Amino acid sequence: MIRIWCNGQWMEPLDFSIAVTDRGLMHGLGLFETILAVDGKPVFPERHLTRLDLSCRKLGWHFDFARFRQFMVELLAANGPAAQGRARIRLAITGGSGPVNDLSLGEDHIVMLSAAPVAEPPATTTANCSPFVRNERSALSGMKCGSYAENLVAQDHARRLGFEETVFSNSAGMLCEAATSNLFLVKGGCLHTPSLHSGCLAGITREVVIGLAAELGIPSTERDVAAAEIHEADEILLTSSIRGVMGVSRFEDRIFELGPVTALLRAAWNRAVLQEISR
Numbered sequence: 001m002i003r004i005w006c007n008g009q010w011m012e013p014l015d016f017s018i019a020v021t022d023r024g025l026m027h028g029l030g031l032f033e034t035i036l037a038v039d040g041k042p043v044f045p046e047r048h049l050t051r052l053d054l055s056c057r058k059l060g061w062h063f064d065f066a067r068f069r070q071f072m073v074e075l076l077a078a079n080g081p082a083a084q085g086r087a088r089i090r091l092a093i094t095g096g097s098g099p100v101n102d103l104s105l106g107e108d109h110i111v112m113l114s115a116a117p118v119a120e121p122p123a124t125t126t127a128n129c130s131p132f133v134r135n136e137r138s139a140l141s142g143m144k145c146g147s148y149a150e151n152l153v154a155q156d157h158a159r160r161l162g163f164e165e166t167v168f169s170n171s172a173g174m175l176c177e178a179a180t181s182n183l184f185l186v187k188g189g190c191l192h193t194p195s196l197h198s199g200c201l202a203g204i205t206r207e208v209v210i211g212l213a214a215e216l217g218i219p220s221t222e223r224d225v226a227a228a229e230i231h232e233a234d235e236i237l238l239t240s241s242i243r244g245v246m247g248v249s250r251f252e253d254r255i256f257e258l259g260p261v262t263a264l265l266r267a268a269w270n271r272a273v274l275q276e277i278s279r
Contacts, residue, residue: 003078005071005113010078019108024094028147029103031055035072035089036241037115041277042072042089043241047204052091055143059103061093063111075113083115088242090114094146118242123258123266124249125238127165127178129230130154134177136170136199144201155179163250165238167230170199175225178238181246182206186235186261191220198224205239205269212268218261235259245269 003010024030033052036043049065056063068091076083091113096106132154135141158166158179167183168176177183177200184206185192191213194200213220230236235256236248245266247258 002082005075007111018110019097021097022094024146029095030093030146032092032144032146034241037076037087037089038277040076043273043276044204045069045072061105071113075115079115082117086118087115088118121243124247125164126250127167127248128158128161128163128252130166130168134168134170134199141199142202151179169227173227174198175227175230176200181238181240184237185233186259187233191218192225193222194225195222203239204241208272209239209265212265216264235262237262
């Protein structure tokens with residue numbers, strides 16, 4: 001039986017309800033985190049909770065997330081086989097009911113945890129350049145906001161063209177991120193990723209990979225990356241919490257082998273996950 005955690009209560013999904021006036025439902029006023037779990041243990045939960053707390057504070061919301069790692073462990077245990085092996089935990093917060101010109105949390109706001117199994121990710125994926133542009137000066141820039149339709153529309157456009165992912169540039173013509181992942185390029189053995197000023201999400205796997213590159217002696221930079229540079233890269237890789245490090249095997253009409261830097265970082269990421277769940 002699948003169980004969810006909502007506002008401190010354990011319940012079945014059919015017992016879950018949300019107010020029709022909740023601004024998360026009506027306007028996408030909400031935040032979420034997607035967290036990998038392996039064998040009943042969440043991966044890097046403290047990093048995710050720290051990022052969520054920063055986003056909450058930007059909206060003027062204040063929560064005590066101190067016990068949420070334990071809630072995640074209990075959630076995985078409560079879901080038994082459905083959450084063993086590899087699983088995706090989703091932590092979501094809605095704004096609740098209230099006036100549209102006031103971001104204050106409504107009394108009926110929702111904080112919810114759910115979990116579902118996920119497959120082992122492939123080593124590579126395909127991607128293209130998105131015709132849509134990220135606004136690096138958006139009020140929501142860098143936040144995992146509940147109004148996620150922009151990403152879904154862009155990814156569906158890529159899917160219809162035969163690609164699994166799509167890469168955004170921002171309004172300044174600099175590379176930003178992919179629809180559901182962060183972006184890295186490799187050129188001449190050096191790793192490059194758009195800075196947070198590009199409007200990209202401060203991805204947890206992005207952060208870990210930058211640290212792993214330093215440990216492995218791979219030179220790396222966080223900087224403004226011109227859109228044209230993606231067409232000159234020796235390797236392209238994408239990172240996300242659920243899929244880890246994925247090489248891009250086809251970008252537009254270019255075919256790539258799994259490059260040496262991508263392979264090193266993918267192996268290091270897998271080791272980091274095993275180390276995290278063993279602590």
